[in-house]
Amino acid sequence: xxxxxxxxxxxxxxxxxxxxxxxxxxxxxxxxxxxxxxxxxxxxxxxxxxxxxxxxxxxxxxxxxxxxxxxxxxxxxxxxxxxxxxxxxxxxxxxxxxxxxxxxxxxxxxxxxxxxxxxxxxxxxxxxxxxxxxxxxxxxxxxxxxxxxxxxxxxxxxxxxxxxxxxxxxxxxxxxxxxxxxxxxxxxxxxxxxxxxxxxxxxxxxxxxxxxxxxxxxxxxxxxxxxxxxxxxxxxxxxxxxxxxxxxxxxxxxxxxxxxxxxxxxxxxxxxxxxxxxxxxxxxxxxxxxxxxxxxxxxxxxxxx
Amino acid sequence: xxxxxxxxxxxxxxxxxxxxxxxxxxxxxxxxxxxxxxxxxxxxxxxxxxxxxxxxxxxxxxxxxxxxxxxxxxxxxxxxxxxxxxxxxxxxxxxxxxxxxxxxxxxxxxxxxxxxxxxxxxxxxxxxxxxxxxxxxxxxxxxxxxxxxxxxxxxxxxxxxxxxxxxxxxxxxxxxxxxxxxxxxxxxxxxxxxxxxxxxxxxxxxxxxxxxxxxxxxxxxxxxxxxxxxxxxxxxxxxxxxxxxxxxxxxxxxxxxxxxxxxxxxxxxxxxxxxxxxxxxxxxxxxxxxxxxxxxxxxxxxxxx
Numbered sequence: 001x002x003x004x005x006x007x008x009x010x011x012x013x014x015x016x017x018x019x020x021x022x023x024x025x026x027x028x029x030x031x032x033x034x035x036x037x038x039x040x041x042x043x044x045x046x047x048x049x050x051x052x053x054x055x056x057x058x059x060x061x062x063x064x065x066x067x068x069x070x071x072x073x074x075x076x077x078x079x080x081x082x083x084x085x086x087x088x089x090x091x092x093x094x095x096x097x098x099x100x101x102x103x104x105x106x107x108x109x110x111x112x113x114x115x116x117x118x119x120x121x122x123x124x125x126x127x128x129x130x131x132x133x134x135x136x137x138x139x140x141x142x143x144x145x146x147x148x149x150x151x152x153x154x155x156x157x158x159x160x161x162x163x164x165x166x167x168x169x170x171x172x173x174x175x176x177x178x179x180x181x182x183x184x185x186x187x188x189x190x191x192x193x194x195x196x197x198x199x200x201x202x203x204x205x206x207x208x209x210x211x212x213x214x215x216x217x218x219x220x221x222x223x224x225x226x227x228x229x230x231x232x233x234x235x236x237x238x239x240x241x242x243x244x245x246x247x248x249x250x251x252x253x254x255x256x257x258x259x260x261x262x263x264x265x266x267x268x269x270x271x272x273x274x275x276x277x278x279x280x281x282x283x284x285x286x287x288x289x290x291x292x293x294x295x296x297x298x299x300x301x302x303x304x305x
Numbered sequence: 306x307x308x309x310x311x312x313x314x315x316x317x318x319x320x321x322x323x324x325x326x327x328x329x330x331x332x333x334x335x336x337x338x339x340x341x342x343x344x345x346x347x348x349x350x351x352x353x354x355x356x357x358x359x360x361x362x363x364x365x366x367x368x369x370x371x372x373x374x375x376x377x378x379x380x381x382x383x384x385x386x387x388x389x390x391x392x393x394x395x396x397x398x399x400x401x402x403x404x405x406x407x408x409x410x411x412x413x414x415x416x417x418x419x420x421x422x423x424x425x426x427x428x429x430x431x432x433x434x435x436x437x438x439x440x441x442x443x444x445x446x447x448x449x450x451x452x453x454x455x456x457x458x459x460x461x462x463x464x465x466x467x468x469x470x471x472x473x474x475x476x477x478x479x480x481x482x483x484x485x486x487x488x489x490x491x492x493x494x495x496x497x498x499x500x501x502x503x504x505x506x507x508x509x510x511x512x513x514x515x516x517x518x519x520x521x522x523x524x525x526x527x528x529x530x531x532x533x534x535x536x537x538x539x540x541x542x543x544x545x546x547x548x549x550x551x552x553x554x555x556x557x558x559x560x561x562x563x564x565x566x567x568x569x570x571x572x573x574x575x576x577x578x579x580x581x582x583x584x585x586x587x588x589x590x591x592x593x594x595x596x597x598x599x600x601x602x603x604x605x606x607x608x609x610x
């Protein structure tokens with residue numbers, strides 16, 4: 001039985017919004033847990049318009065300190081406070097984020113009636129920053145003009161299904177079931193061992209979502225995002241503007257497709273489009289030429305991981 | 306000949322946005338001059354969607370340091386920079402605004418390629434903060450939970466029209482026309498004086514727009530906004546929630562109507578509605594009971610002053 005694991009895109013513009021695109025923001029839902037990745041200006045408005053409940057957000061992950069990726073965060077926190085949130089909010093992001101938010105709360109004389117836990121991301125070393133027995137969140141260092149990380153949300157859990165009829169026939173105590181699903185052998189009270197593979201069937205492999213925010217094309221990412229079930233990779237420009245992409249430390253749609261291919265992703269979504277592209281067909285075609293399972297991130301649309 | 310003088314409403318929510326309302330923001334256009342009053346989150350998105358050219362904005366007036374009135378400003382400035390603005394921008398607002406914006410520019414490593422002139426508003430003493438021979442901007446101290454001012458944009462200019470046939474018949478030199486339109490007598494070279502009223506006809510009285518941002522109901526405002534051609538007054542609550550309005554230093558729709566009546570405004574628009582009101586009919590009816598020329602501020606709509 002698969003848990004729900006999906007990404008709703010809230011914003012697809014780079015730098016400045018357009019008539020049809022908002023700055024970066026994505027809501028990831030893994031079973032009951034809500035993660036907001038980046039929070040450009042207007043993210044809370046998008047959440048409200050799409051009927052996505054902001055009070056369910058437990059974790060906010062900010063890739064870097066450019067305004068189009070975090071200018072919506074003070075307003076989101078303010079609304080959470082207004083709506084009476086009491087549950088802790090965990091915010092992971094670059095070092096200056098906490099100080100800036102606290103300065104803003106002070107100047108606006110805002111009382112935040114819930115705890116905020118801050119996690120400082122490291123822009124040079126990949127790290128696991130959060131995790132439990134259901135998922136782990138890891139950072140991926142990105143090469144942008146300012147300290148920047150991507151994020152990988154990795155589902156965790158038993159990848160095996162119990163072979164219930166065998167377990168029952170052999171008298172495996174129910175309390176052993178969980179560890180067996182996680183791959184352990186059954187150690188009987190008489191000291192003998194029943195190998196795990198006698199008791200289990202193949203289950204669903206754990207899925208992972210890789211969010212590759214603003215970055216120059218960088219093959220050193222591959223080891224960190226290899227085998228992603230769903231890869232989001234920025235595609236600010238078409239490849240004819242490669243020079244402009246490199247100057248601004250961004251990627252092209254072709255490069256996003258190449259990255260998805262090289263890291264053997266199952267699917268790719270591209271976003272963070274320059275305002276010069278009013279339509280995305282050409283961007284999509286360019287990515288698809290390099291990686292067939294490419295899709296355009298569309299605001300308001302939900303993508304299964 | 307009347308100059309164009311109009312207000313486009315960009316946001317009408319209080320505190321938090323709703324499915325249909327953005328936080329505070331208004332674009333005032335007086336002939337060729339563009340003034341942005343307040344700049345809640347999403348203001349630049351509203352400008353883009355409505356096709357209002359942000360590069361034309363020359364003056365930004367921020368009433369107070371609550372997020373729903375200025376969280377859109379860093380993103381707006383960022384977009385102005387991205388679009389290559391070189392013209393000076395003048396920002397008037399409370400004392401902490403400049404330092405906060407400069408901190409944000411530093412943290413986001415933003416280069417702002419145009420001059421920003423800051424004017425610190427005084428929350429206790431009404432002042433003229435800007436002016437030329439076409440208009441003047443004055444602040445009005447408001448009683449809110451945090452330092453807050455309203456703004457009055459007052460048209461200036463000759464209120465008289467030349468009686469051209471009389472001027473020509475009397476041989477008034479053309480170079481005297483401008484001062485005569487401003488009400489001066491004609492001093493002839495032989496030392497004699499022709500009174501102004503012989504040379505002029507009644508013109509159009511100067512108009513004024515009063516923006517009364519967040520405030521508790523306060524009749525001490527009347528002297529500062531008396532005779533406004535158009536008054537915007539916040540109306541966060543219906544009058545049955547007067548106690549709540551007073552606790553939060555806000556006003557009711559009935560009070561907004563009363564204020565318009567007492568200060569002899571020509572027209573009133575109300576806004577800054579609590580999210581609890583999904584429709585505005587009752588708010589409007591309440592204001593109209595006190596002041597017949599009341600209207601609801603609607604996002605995207607333009608109101609002549």
